[in-house]
Amino acid sequence: MLNIEKALVICAHPDDEVLGLGGTIKKMTNAGVEVNVLMFANGNEGYTDLKDKEHIVEIRRKEREAVKDILGIHTYEAYDYGDYAIPANETTYKMCLQAIRKYKPDIVFTHYWREYNTHKAVASIVSDAFWQAGWNASLDLGEPWKAKSLYYFEVIELLAHVSHIVDIEATFEAKMEAMRAYASQCTVVSGALQQIEGKALMRGAQAGVKYGEAFLKSIDKPEVVR
Amino acid sequence: MLNIEKALVICAHPDDEVLGLGGTIKKMTNAGVEVNVLMFANGNEGYTDLKDKEHIVEIRRKEREAVKDILGIHTYEAYDYGDYAIPANETTYKMCLQAIRKYKPDIVFTHYWREYNTHKAVASIVSDAFWQAGWNASLDLGEPWKAKSLYYFEVIELLAHVSHIVDIEATFEAKMEAMRAYASQCTVVSGALQQIEGKALMRGAQAGVKYGEAFLKSIDKPEVVR
Amino acid sequence: MLNIEKALVICAHPDDEVLGLGGTIKKMTNAGVEVNVLMFANGNEGYTDLKDKEHIVEIRRKEREAVKDILGIHTYEAYDYGDYAIPANETTYKMCLQAIRKYKPDIVFTHYWREYNTHKAVASIVSDAFWQAGWNASLDLGEPWKAKSLYYFEVIELLAHVSHIVDIEATFEAKMEAMRAYASQCTVVSGALQQIEGKALMRGAQAGVKYGEAFLKSIDKPEVVR
Amino acid sequence: MLNIEKALVICAHPDDEVLGLGGTIKKMTNAGVEVNVLMFANGNEGYTDLKDKEHIVEIRRKEREAVKDILGIHTYEAYDYGDYAIPANETTYKMCLQAIRKYKPDIVFTHYWREYNTHKAVASIVSDAFWQAGWNASLDLGEPWKAKSLYYFEVIELLAHVSHIVDIEATFEAKMEAMRAYASQCTVVSGALQQIEGKALMRGAQAGVKYGEAFLKSIDKPEVVR
C-alpha cells in the first residue's frame, strides 16, 4: 500500500489530516514519499473564546505551518472556505480534479462518506474526481491522471469496514506532536489527545502492533489485472 | 422520553409539525413542557388555485398562528424559504446550531432522512447540529448546549424502524383540529385527515393504545452511562 | 411496460440518453410512442484537445440534432448547465415538475441514484418530482399530472437490481449509430462502442435475447390496485 | 396485478395468510381466481392456557377449515412443522419448488425477508424457488414453471417499501371474519383485530381508498420486455 512515490491527502479542516492519518503521513515522508495535502476550510469556527474570533484563521494557518514541518509534508494547498461552508459543487469538484492531475499521486486519501456534512461533501467529490481525473476530458484542468488507489481515513466516525491498518508505532509520537501543534483545537475537542491515543491503541491491537491507523480502500472502481 | 422541561421541533414546512407530532406536542404542552418550533419554509407552493398564489404565504402564516394556540406551542421561529428551496448549507446549519443553543432543549425532534428532498436536507443538518451544538466552538452562535436525545418523526414515508410510540389518545382530537386549521393544505393533500386517522390508529394498535405517533430515537451518538 | 403513448427521459449529459436507453427509445418511437428528452448539461467538458474547448458545446448540440433524427425523438429540451454543474435545487426541481406536467408522460426514465455526482443529482430530483407533479399544488407549473411508472437506466454503474430487460435486437444498430453520431464522446470514453456492445450482449443473455437494455422500476411509491 | 387465473400463497403459520392478505385473497376468489395456500406450521405454540396444549393443533386445523370457506380458498396444503421449527433446507425448498410446479400460479405471494426467524426462512426459500422452479432441472419435482411475479406481504413488520396497495374495501369484512375464525389467535396477539383495522385504514389512506393491503413486488429477477 505505501510502497509508492507520491500521495495526495484531501481533507476538510486543518487537523483532519493529523487526526485521520498523521502517523501514516510521517511514515511515508520518512520513507521519502512526497505527500501533498489539500484542505478546504480555513478553521474559522474553531475558537473557544469570543475574543479569538478575529484571529482564529491566522492562528490555524500558523499551526498548519508547524504541522507541515513536523510531518514533513511537501505542500499544503489550503483554501479559504468557512468550516461549515464546504460545498460539493462544480468549483470544489474541479479543484479536486486539478489537484489530482497536478500532483500525479499514486494514491489518494480522503474522508469516509459516513462522517458529518462537510466531511461527507469532501468524501463525495474526491471519490468521483479520483475516477474522472483519468478521463480524456476537461483538458484545461491538466493532463489526465489515473491514480492507483483511493483510501478513506477515519476522523469523527469509526470506519464500518477496515481494509488496512498501518503500523504507526515509529511515528506515533510525531502524530501526537502534530496534534499538540494544533493547540487551538485541543481545547475545542476535549480529550483530543486521549482520543488519538485510544484509537491508535485499539487499531494497533487489531493488527497485533502497538499503534495503528485504519483505512478503507475504495472498491468502487475496478483495478485491471493483466 | 417526555419527562422533560423543553423540546425543540425543527421541520421543513408549515403542517409538518402537525402531521409528524401534533399529538405529542399537545401532550407535552399539556404537561407543562415548553415546546418551540423552528420551520424553514413559508408555504409558497401550497395553493390549489392560481388566484391564491399571491396570498398563500400570508394564508399559511395565519393558519400557523391558529395552530400555535391549538397546540400550546411557545414560539414559532418561521423563516421565509420557498417550499422547494431549503438548502443544506452554512446558513441553515448555523440557524440550527443557534436555535439549539438558544432554546436549550432536552430533546430535539426533526424529519427522518428517508423522506423527500427538503425534508432530507432538514434531517441532515439537524442531525449534525444536534451534536455540534455541544462543541466548544463557534461561540458567537451561543453557549455550547448538549441536548439529551434526538428523535425522528414520520410525515411522508413510514419510519423503517420505530423506537417509541407515544400514546396520543388524549390529544388526538387536538391534532385533528390543528390539521383542520391548516385548511389550505387539506385540499392539497387529498384525504389528509383520513391519513392522519389511519396512521394514528395503526401506530396505536402496534402499541396497544387507541391512537399513537411513532418516533425513531437517533443512535448516531452515544449516551454516556456513569 | 412499453405499451404506452408518451415517455419522458430526463438525463444529465448529451449521450446519457443513448448509453442508457438508446435502443429502447428507438423501439418506442418505431412503435409510435412520443418520446421527449430533457437534458441538463451542455457538454462543455467533453473535449480531448484544448483547441476544441471553445467549440465543444456547439459540436455537441449538432451531434444531438443528429441523434434526434436517428432515434426519432420528438423533442429535446436541452439546458445550458456545465457538465459538472447540475445542482439539485429549487430551479432544477421545478424544471422537472414543469416538464412532467407539460409532456404528460405515461412513464418517466431517469438516472439511477448509485451513479456519480451530477447523475445522482438528477436521479434525486426526478424521483421526487415524479411523485410531486401529481400533487394539487404549484399550479403555475402546470396542471397536476400523475405518470404511471418511473424507471431507472444504467450508464456508469451497473444497476444493483434489474426489474426489466428490454429486447433491443431490432434497434441495436440504431443505438450504435446514435453513439457514433456523438463522435466527440467516442474519444473521451475509450472503448465506448465496445462497452455498449458488451453490456447489450450481457443484458440480452440474461433475458434470453440477443441484445438487451436493463431497467429498474422504482418501488418508492405504491400503485393502487382497484 | 390481480388480473390473473391462479395465485399461490406460501406462508409460515395458520393466520399469516389472513393477516397478510386476507382481503386480497377474498377479492381474488370473488373474481374467480383460483387461490391455493401452502403453510408450513401446525400452530402448536399458539395456546394461552396450558390445558390447551394437547388440542391446539387440532383447534387450529378446524379454524383453518372455516377460513377456507370464508375466503373461498381452493386448497390448503398444510404441513406439520412446529411453529418455531420451520427450517430453510433441502426438504422445505423442494416443497416450494414442487408446489409452484404443481399449482402453476401466475403470481406467488410470500413473507417479506425483514420479519422474524421462521417468516424469514420462508421468505428466503420461496424467493429462490420462485426463480428456480422455471429451470430445466429437477424434473421429478414436476415440469418447469415460470410464474410471472412474486409479491411480499406484511405481517409482523411494516414493509420498508410498498409497490402496490390493493383496495380491499369490498372484502375487509371477510378479512375480519376470517381473523375472528382464528379465534385461538385473537387471544395470543392482544388487539389483533384492532391491528388489522388500523393497518387497513392506514394503507387505504395512503392509496386514497377506505381499506388497503400493502405489497412489495420483488425486483430480484428481470421481466423480459419484447
Place this chain on the structure above:
Amino acid sequence: MLNIEKALVICAHPDDEVLGLGGTIKKMTNAGVEVNVLMFANGNEGYTDLKDKEHIVEIRRKEREAVKDILGIHTYEAYDYGDYAIPANETTYKMCLQAIRKYKPDIVFTHYWREYNTHKAVASIVSDAFWQAGWNASLDLGEPWKAKSLYYFEVIELLAHVSHIVDIEATFEAKMEAMRAYASQCTVVSGALQQIEGKALMRGAQAGVKYGEAFLKSIDKPEVVR
C-alpha cells in the same frame, strides 16, 4: 440504562461475556444487580496444543467458575454445544425464550448481528426471543415476560453504531482479571489483553472517561410512551 434489578446476558462462547461486557457486568453486580449469563458453547475448539484437546472443555469450565467469582455473576447457565456448532433452530430458540421467562430480566444483552457465524446465530435468536417471550403463547416455557430493552455488545467486530458507552473505569481491572482467568484463551487470541485495553481506552475517549464499553440499544421494537 443500568438502574435496574436484573440483567440477562446471552452469549456464544466462554469469554465472550468478558470481552463484550465484563466491566459492565462487574459495575452492575457491584451495584446489586442480579446478573445471569447463558452461554451455548463448551469451548471445545480453544486449544493451542493437540495434547489439550481432551481437557479443554473441562479447563474452560473451571475458568468460567473463576470468572463467576471475579465478576459476581449470579448464575451461569452453560450448554454443551461445540464452539462451531451453535445452530439457530427450535431448540436454541426455546432455550432463549425459557431463560428470559425464568430470569425475568429488566434488560437483555447479546451479540451484535454483524459478527461471525455462531455469534450471528445467537444474535438472531435472542433478538426474536426478546420480543416473543412477551407473547401470550408457549406457556410451557414459562409465564410471558416483557423485558424492557435489548442491548448488543461488541466482541469481534466494532459496532457500526453505538448508542451507549458505559464508564468502566472502576471495574476495568476486574475485566482484565477475568480475562486473565480465561488463561487458555489468552494464547488463542494473541494480544487479547492488549485488545481489551485498546478498545476500552478508545471507547472511553469517545465518552470522555478513562475506560468504556460500547453498546447498541436495539430499535427493532417500539417502547410505549404513556
Place this chain on the structure above:
Amino acid sequence: MLNIEKALVICAHPDDEVLGLGGTIKKMTNAGVEVNVLMFANGNEGYTDLKDKEHIVEIRRKEREAVKDILGIHTYEAYDYGDYAIPANETTYKMCLQAIRKYKPDIVFTHYWREYNTHKAVASIVSDAFWQAGWNASLDLGEPWKAKSLYYFEVIELLAHVSHIVDIEATFEAKMEAMRAYASQCTVVSGALQQIEGKALMRGAQAGVKYGEAFLKSIDKPEVVR
C-alpha cells in the same frame, strides 16, 4: 493479485468454478500457480430428462474430470452433498478450515453473499473460515494458516461492487471449452455459453480489454501494513 504460488477455489456446484472464474483459473495455471478446487455438491439435480436422474451424478463427475484437464486444476476435492442441500454448519465449516490449512493458499476465491441459498451458505462459511483458519485453535484441523486475500466471484448475480477485473483474453477459449465440457449443464441453463460470452465482453469493456472476469476483494478483515 495473481502474482502468487497457490490459490484455493471453494464453490457450491460443478460448473460454478467455470462460470465464475474459469478464465482466471486457466490464466493462473498457465503461469504455474497451483490451483485447488473444493466443491460441495454432486450435481444430482441437474438433469433435463427423468431417465437421466440415476446417472447425473456420475455424468457430472466425468465432466469435472475433463474440466480438470482443460483448466489445469491441480486437485478437485469434491463432496457428495445434494445440489439443494449444502448446509452452513459445523461440518461444512470445518471442511473449509481444514482445506485452507491443508492447501495453504495465498488467496481464496468463493461465492458472493448476494447469490441464492446454497451459494449464500458457501459464501458465509468461507468468509469466516478464511479468517479463523489463522487462529491458534482447533489444531486437529491442521496448522494455522493465514491466506493473504479473499475474493468473491460472480455466477448468478452480478457483483454489486467490482474491485478487480482480470483480463482473460488469452484464456477465454479455454473457459468456453470447459463450459462445453459441462455438456449436461448447457441444456439446464439455456444460453449458458451466450451468457458467458456476454458477461466476459462487458467486464472486458469495463476494463479496456477484450474479455474479463470480475471479482470483489473482501474488505472484512484488515491487512497489516508494516
